[in-house]
Amino acid sequence: MAFEKFGIVSFTATTKAEQFVEFLQNNELRGTVCMRCGAKFFPPRSDCDVCLSQDMEWFPIEGEGTLLTYTKAMFAPAGFEKDVPYVMGVAQFKDGIKVFGRLDKALGDDVIKAGMKVKIRPVSLENDRVSYELTAA
Amino acid sequence: MRKVAVIGVGQSTFVRAYPGSIRELAFEAYRDAMQGAGLKAEQIDASVVCSAPEYDKQRTPAGLMAEYLGLNPQPTFYVESVCSSSSSGLRTAYALVASGLHDVVLVLGFQKMSEISSAESQERMGRGADIQWEAPFGTMMPAYYAMYARGHMDKYGTREEDLALIRVKSSTYGQINDRAVFRKALTLDKIMEPKYIATPLKMFDCCANADGSSCVIVASEEKAKDLCQKPVWIKGLGMATAPINMAGRDSFSGLKCAQLAGERAYGMAGIKPSDVDVAEVHDCFTIAELMAYEDLRFAEPGQGPELIRNKETYKEGKIPVNVDGGLLSKGHPIGATGGSQIRTIFLQLRGEAGPMQVPDAKIGLVHNIGGVGIYGNVSIFGVD
Numbered sequence: 032m033a034f035e036k037f038g039i040v041s042f043t044a045t046t047k048a049e050q051f052v053e054f055l056q057n058n059e060l061r062g063t064v065c066m067r068c069g070a071k072f073f074p075p076r077s078d079c080d081v082c083l084s085q086d087m088e089w090f091p092i093e094g095e096g097t098l099l100t101y102t103k104a105m106f107a108p109a110g111f112e113k114d115v116p117y118v119m120g121v122a123q124f125k126d127g128i129k130v131f132g133r134l135d136k137a138l139g140d141d142v143i144k145a146g147m148k149v150k151i152r153p154v155s156l157e158n159d160r161v162s163y164e165l166t167a168a
Numbered sequence: 169m170r171k172v173a174v175i176g177v178g179q180s181t182f183v184r185a186y187p188g189s190i191r192e193l194a195f196e197a198y199r200d201a202m203q204g205a206g207l208k209a210e211q212i213d214a215s216v217v218c219s220a221p222e223y224d225k226q227r228t229p230a231g232l233m234a235e236y237l238g239l240n241p242q243p244t245f246y247v248e249s250v251c252s253s254s255s256s257g258l259r260t261a262y263a264l265v266a267s268g269l270h271d272v273v274l275v276l277g278f279q280k281m282s283e284i285s286s287a288e289s290q291e292r293m294g295r296g297a298d299i300q301w302e303a304p305f306g307t308m309m310p311a312y313y314a315m316y317a318r319g320h321m322d323k324y325g326t327r328e329e330d331l332a333l334i335r336v337k338s339s340t341y342g343q344i345n346d347r348a349v350f351r352k353a354l355t356l357d358k359i360m361e362p363k364y365i366a367t368p369l370k371m372f373d374c375c376a377n378a379d380g381s382s383c384v385i386v387a388s389e390e391k392a393k394d395l396c397q398k399p400v401w402i403k404g405l406g407m408a409t410a411p412i413n414m415a416g417r418d419s420f421s422g423l424k425c426a427q428l429a430g431e432r433a434y435g436m437a438g439i440k441p442s443d444v445d446v447a448e449v450h451d452c453f454t455i456a457e458l459m460a461y462e463d464l465r466f467a468e469p470g471q472g473p474e475l476i477r478n479k480e481t482y483k484e485g486k487i488p489v490n491v492d493g494g495l496l497s498k499g500h501p502i503g504a505t506g507g508s509q510i511r512t513i514f515l516q517l518r519g520e521a522g523p524m525q526v527p528d529a530k531i532g533l534v535h536n537i538g539g540v541g542i543y544g545n546v547s548i549f550g551v552d
Contacts, residue, residue: 038304038305039306074298074300099420100322102311102317102366103366104306104308104366105365105366105367106290106366107308108287108290108291109287109288109290109291111306112287114306119305119306119307119311120315121414121417129415131301131413131415145319145322162304
């Protein structure tokens with residue numbers, strides 16, 4: 032049941048990858064790596080679609096990434112209205128790992144651009160919920 | 169495999185809020201197609217019903233529609249690929265007929281989006297992407313496509329005004345399409361007003377939700393020649409899929425599923441992009457039409473803006489695109505959209521498109537995308 036603590040509104044209660052939330056609570060964003068063939072995944076997978084192994088381990092996503100694209104949402108779907116406006120984007124990290132998420136609200140419009148260097152920051156939300164965001168590196 | 173033709177098409181008028189239930193909405197397109205083709209229910213061997221779930225309360229809608237349309241006791245199938253459901257339905261119907269299992273199959277697409285609020289609709293569409301890893305951030309369709317718009321702009325120098333020009337074209341034709349929901353004239357200045365939904369996409373870069381239904385009837389060669397004066401042949405069908413989550417995408421300036429679906433459809437039809445006389449592309453957002461120009465190889469990557477700046481996708485241009493107003497003007501009733509696009513091409517190839525007619529159109533193409541490039545369907549049609 033731990034996984035429903037992930038994000039502002041969760042739509043998934045149960046997953047074999049629920050340890051993801053525990054890592055976030057310990058200030059780490061982690062993906063999974065297949066112990067048999069070495070394939071790395073983010074978002075985390077519990078099952079390797081390359082070699083069909085279910086023997087997975089967690090690895091941390093660290094260091095500097097590059098923002099590939101982004102958008103500032105001026106309207107929100109039901110359940111997210113109070114957050115408007117908010118910026119979402121995709122960044123690429125080491126080994127080609129891509130991460131989708133929100134950007135730090137404190138970043139000004141003038142600094143957010145494709146190509147900017149970013150890093151991951153785990154964040155605590157209301158009611159013991161956890162998430163992560165991208166902020167300037 | 170046997171040759172397959174489209175022998176009838178139908179569409180309801182697309183409206184903001186249809187004053188009836190989903191079965192009554194579906195009946196509008198069914199009636200239009202059956203009367204137009206001069207067919208009776210007993211001549212339909214099977215039906216394929218297409219919609220996206222959760223806009224209405226009905227579960228297993230194929231069973232309901234088969235009963236209400238008078239198509240019991242023939243087989244029926246439910247096919248879903250969100251916004252491209254009825255093109256996936258066409259592919260299913262094609263397989264059923266080409267294989268010899270059935271001779272005449274009806275594809276019915278419907279969506280009554282007005283049963284829920286716009287914010288609820290955005291939430292459902294957001295859940296048409298990855299609910300485990302992305303929806304918890306507050307995703308929605310305009311934001312997803314906006315990231316592609318930003319990607320195209322950063323890579324190729326595309327401007328917001330280029331996207332606005334696509335909406336100008338859409339409104340030009342929406343005004344003359346009596347089944348479109350949005351029929352007002354729009355100026356470039358009006359479209360460029362900074363009413364952002366998800367930057368860089370503004371209000372008029374986005375299509376409207378609508379209620380609507382569509383119907384396409386396909387038949388084997390033998391039946392088509394027997395039942396129809398001017399059959400429109402299905403020449404090529406291409407479908408492809410791509411990762412549902414953004415982390416799995418390798419580009420933010422084009423849709424891989426569309427590129428691959430296009431390649432497959434051209435290959436099956438044995439034609440080149442320059443052979444296409446008229447096209448319907450999935451312009452749920454202006455950027456989606458721009459990417460379609462390039463994904464379908466009407467333009468080289470990055471050259472899409474040139475096509476619209478030079479008005480090459482207008483009726484008089486090199487490759488007329490969405491000369492019925494597209495989704496931007498017609499509205500986008502998810503499950504009905506593909507069938508509506510097929511209807512337009514059917515009318516064009518038979519010379520029955522009225523004021524929207526492209527002179528002497530012989531080969532037509534439909535590009536219909538589900539989700540943010542999860543499902544790509546490209547279908548090519550032709551007349552002898």
